[in-house]
Amino acid sequence: MPEMLSFMGLSGTQLAVSLAVFLLAGLVKGVIGLGLPTVAVGLLSLVMSPVQAAALLIVPSMVTNVWQLLAGGAFMVLARRLWRMLAGVVLGTLVGHGWMSVDGGHRAGMALGAALVMVALAGLASLNWSVTPAQERWCSPLAGLLTGLVTAATGVFVIPAVPYLQALDLEREQLIQALGLSFTVSTLALAVNLGQAGLLGSGVAGASLVVLLPALLGMGIGGWLRARVPAPVFRRCFFAGMLLLGLHLVLQGVWRT
Numbered sequence: 001m002p003e004m005l006s007f008m009g010l011s012g013t014q015l016a017v018s019l020a021v022f023l024l025a026g027l028v029k030g031v032i033g034l035g036l037p038t039v040a041v042g043l044l045s046l047v048m049s050p051v052q053a054a055a056l057l058i059v060p061s062m063v064t065n066v067w068q069l070l071a072g073g074a075f076m077v078l079a080r081r082l083w084r085m086l087a088g089v090v091l092g093t094l095v096g097h098g099w100m101s102v103d104g105g106h107r108a109g110m111a112l113g114a115a116l117v118m119v120a121l122a123g124l125a126s127l128n129w130s131v132t133p134a135q136e137r138w139c140s141p142l143a144g145l146l147t148g149l150v151t152a153a154t155g156v157f158v159i160p161a162v163p164y165l166q167a168l169d170l171e172r173e174q175l176i177q178a179l180g181l182s183f184t185v186s187t188l189a190l191a192v193n194l195g196q197a198g199l200l201g202s203g204v205a206g207a208s209l210v211v212l213l214p215a216l217l218g219m220g221i222g223g224w225l226r227a228r229v230p231a232p233v234f235r236r237c238f239f240a241g242m243l244l245l246g247l248h249l250v251l252q253g254v255w256r257t
Contacts, residue, residue: 010048010207017047018207019214022060026215029064030222031234033176034162036215037061037183041155042116042245050108051100054155054190055199059208060215061187068180078178084137085144085164086185089157092148093189097196099153112154113249119156120243122163123235131167139164147186152193157186 010018025039037057044053069075079086100108131139143164151157161182170178194200225234 014047015207015210018044018056018211022211023214023218026060026064026218026220027222027225028218028238029215030219030224031226031229032238033068034158034179034183035238036064037156038116038119038158038242041112042242042249045109045112045249049101050112050155051194051197051199054100055194055204056208056211057155058187058191058194058200059205060212061183062191063212064215064219065180065183065187069177069184070180074174074177075181078174078181082140082178082181084140085147085161086182088141088144088146089148089151089161089182089185090144090189092145092150093152093186093193094148096149096152097193099149100155100193101197108153109249109252110254111150112156113246113252115150115154115156115159116242116246116249118159118246119162120239120246122159123239124243129163129167130169131164136168147182148189151186151190155190157183157190161186 021040021043024043025036028035028039040057040060041050041053044056099111143160147157147159147161147164150159162179165175165178165182168175168178191200
């Protein structure tokens, strides 16, 4: 067992925490349709660097997002409509290559905390805004570019992608599929960054594959829970928790610097 943990690059405590975190992250995604990278990277950053947390995220994020992406029948329609945003995501992520590991990851931790605070405030405020077709032509690449830069720095790819996609007034099923499409492209771009940095070796890939199992189990439990717990109540608790976690990471980063 010690050899296995060493091969994966995780201590026993880190592995145990990772399994629990991905179970919780999968549960959140199963209930509200998003939140796996936010919960996983946010909580794992308490016991490892944001770079390690982002590397562990790759397999669970890819599998769950492709699953979400293929759940609807509007893939080609959404791909044609969102290609400017998706291109911006890829460009922004690649431009930000290396940001996450700068300064030993301290600044990445602070950036992650700030991103979580923004996610939480946007969710708690239930902001409602719309983007017209004329605005969409220039908003899409800008939203994608900013999302890519945030992804490169923090490993979290929900800001500003999620609020922007919500502003397009898509039908519910199309919105879920659009989120899956955006998250899938973000995960692939992040994997390229981590691969170029030599952070996706066989050990990390093995650990990422292991934590896929609790993530899928959590999604199953979340789907069951979704029919029994009012979604608004769950969302408020989720975003309140994200706000506290984000503030903690920001203050921790300030203290270390």
